[in-house]
Amino acid sequence: MSTDTVELLQQLIRNGCVNDGTQESGQEVRNADLLQNFLEGTGLDFQRFEALPNRPSLVARVEGSDPNAPSLLLMGHTDVVPVNPEGWIRDPFGGELVNDEVWGRGAVDMLNLTSSMAVAVRNVMRSGFKPKGTLIYFAVPDEEAAGTYGAKYMCEEETDAIRSDYVVTEMGGFRFGGGDLPQRVVTIGEKGTYWCRITVHGTPGHGSMPARTDNALVKAAEVVRRLAAYKPPTTMHEVWKSFVDNMEFPAGLSEHLLDPEKVDALVEETDDIGLARMIPACTHTTFAPTVLNAGVKANVIPDHAELQVDIRTLPGQTGPDIDAMLQEALGDMYSGVEIDPMSAMPASFSTPDTPLYALMSKLTERLSPGSKTVPFMITGATDARFFRKIGAVSYGYGLFSDRIPFTEFASMFHGDNEHVDTESLRLSTELWEAVIREFLG
């Protein structure tokens, strides 16, 4: 039964803990209170930590009986990203249950898992289960704004409270393609982030006489054009190679996906826009100009422009590698601009060669007959990266039914009309319950 998971998810959605990136947004205390209430009286110990007022990290723990047994932390974030209600056909914070689907912001990112993890923890605790290894349920705020006041703060400042051998959080468990492939991806790693600010200088002048002026905005536009046109080298790293091998794609496709010469042509020609975006991101460093600010008034030639670029790095790349690429991309403009890194975090990985991965694979086959797991590297970032940095083996997983096709599912992340079916909630709840019992028992 997934009634508890459905109801808890509805309430988490209705609390509307919207994180718009400002420190006063989120107000995740409402979801932390809800979850603590839900879990209270089952033998768990609770701790709260606040990097900012009303934005608590909630840690619920039961100590294992065997100090040598591996510990497990299940982590769900309690915040969601903002919505544009005009794009929604239902109330984004209504948490409505319609045709066996729960609708609302957070239904797949990731209140579905925050909810199913809490229900599984409560179920096992109520049954009198005594784990050998320590079990921690961690409801974390601020994931949607880079984790600064949630997972990052906890891993750096309150490490003892959340230290665990293994961590599971979002995202994974869906099938690629039209749902006819048996493979379900488990996130074992993610690309690194290297966000930077590029400042372009010019000389102010009158907008009525643009000829031969030194217009910072015009120069910034050329910087954007060069970044967009830049072709970084194709890199077939180990996780990508093993992903392609394990997916058992048709032979011709696999060959293209692993050949640096052929993969570019495949990206150009495929009709599948999802693949066309994913493949280059998985095999290249990517450069996305995302913000441009310039000018003060319509009749003034701007003397300075500021561009922000979202750069995602591959395993092993650091600042000097990226700087060399920027130099190549910008050519003769490189020396005339200022480049300042805003935030940088290297790519992170956990080995799939662990007892927890093996158990999740076994349970996947049991709960979703015909399925098999495949390790995957995601191109975005999750809170798992902070845990990998402090030595925890961290995966992104969950289980979904085949009711919602992958393309629709992918478009709901931060998109309109987010919803999840109750069968998916049941599968994830059963998965977490079995993971806790069999891994910690």
Ligand SMILES: [Zn+2]
């Ligand atoms: Zn998320």
